[in-house]
Amino acid sequence: MKNLRFRACGLMGLLLLCLPLSVTAESSTWPGGARAAVNLAYDDALASQLDYVVPDLNRHGFRGSFYVPAAAPLLLERLEEWRAAAAQGHELGNHSLFHQCDKQRPGRDWVAPHRDLSQVPVQAFAEQVALANDFLFLVDGETERTYTPPCGDVQVGDRDYLTPVKPLFLGAKAIGAGGVTPSMESLDRFGITVAVPSEVSGEELIAVVEEAARRGTMANFTFHGVGGDYLSVSREAHTALLEHLAAHPERYWVDSFVNIMRHLQDH
Structure with a gap:
């Protein structure tokens, strides 16, 4: 996974869902009259997320979403830090137990045989x-949660496993396919697409949220490493995005994915 980069439709095309820019924005449905909801999510319970991301989000008063495999070593090793992040309002989202992915798909040589999702009933x-x-x-005491499927796999072989677990969640993300929601009218709360940035600039990240504001919809990111680890973006690029969002609170409502899903459920 470490060499994953955006390719289809070009980097910016995939970030922006490969859609034209000249689309009329929908009426705002977001708190405070914001033009777009923005979720900053981080997968896999990585050290750079605790070391850099949580302090940077707190500095700007933003609440992020951290999708934590329950068996991730860093969850227990730094348990109190994850608990502190949850107490500060950050979401601990479900990212499965063992982060199993379908080894049979192209480019999945890195999946260990005992973690091959295709072999699990x-x-x-x-x-x-x-x-x-x-x-x-047991970590955060929360009873409402959202889900991000590991590797974006929602099937075991050719069998759907997402449908049976939908009652457990307020919403779920679909890895890849673009970070800008094209329309709120046709929104599927269990298939909300995300951008998965790696080695991109701050300008490219900012372009995603600006397009969401033009459309009046949502921007959803799924980061991994920030300033380290894998599938990483630089701290400079990440900071540029946070500073842009903080400079325009009238334009962007930045919150955890579970809070955004609660808002959509209520409205």
């Missing part, structure tokens, strides 16, 4: 996802 994996919710409850 659907019901067994659904039970693991439910168990991950229970484990995260």
Whole structure:
């Protein structure tokens, strides 16, 4: 996974969902009359997220979403820091128990054989996802949660496992396919697409939220490493995005994915 980069439609095309810019913005549905909702999410429970991301988000008063595999070593190793992040308003989202992915798909040589999702019965994996919710409850005490499927895989072989676990969540993300929601009218809360930035500039990240504001919809990011780890963006690029969002509170509502899903559910 470490060499994953945006390619289809070009880098900016995929970030912006490969859609034209001349689209009329929808009426604002966001708190404070903001033009777009923005979720900053971070997968896999990585050290750079605790070292850099949480302090940077706190500095700007933003709440992010951290999708934590329940068996991630860093979850137990730095448990109190994750608990502190949750107490500060950051979301600990479900990212399954063992972060299993379908090894049979192209480019999945890095998946260990014992973590091959294609070899797991659907019901067994659904039970693991439910168990991950229970484990995260012991960390943060929260009962409402959202989900990001590892590697974006929502099937076990050719069998859907997402449908059986939908009642456990307020919403779920679909990895890749672009970070700008094209329309709120056709929104699927269990298939909200995200940008997965790696080695991009601050200007490219800012372009995503600006396009969401033009459309009056949502911008969703799924970062991994920031200033380190893998699938990384630089701290400079990440900081540029945060500073842009902070400079325009009238334009962007930045919040955790679970809070955005609660808002959509209520409205």
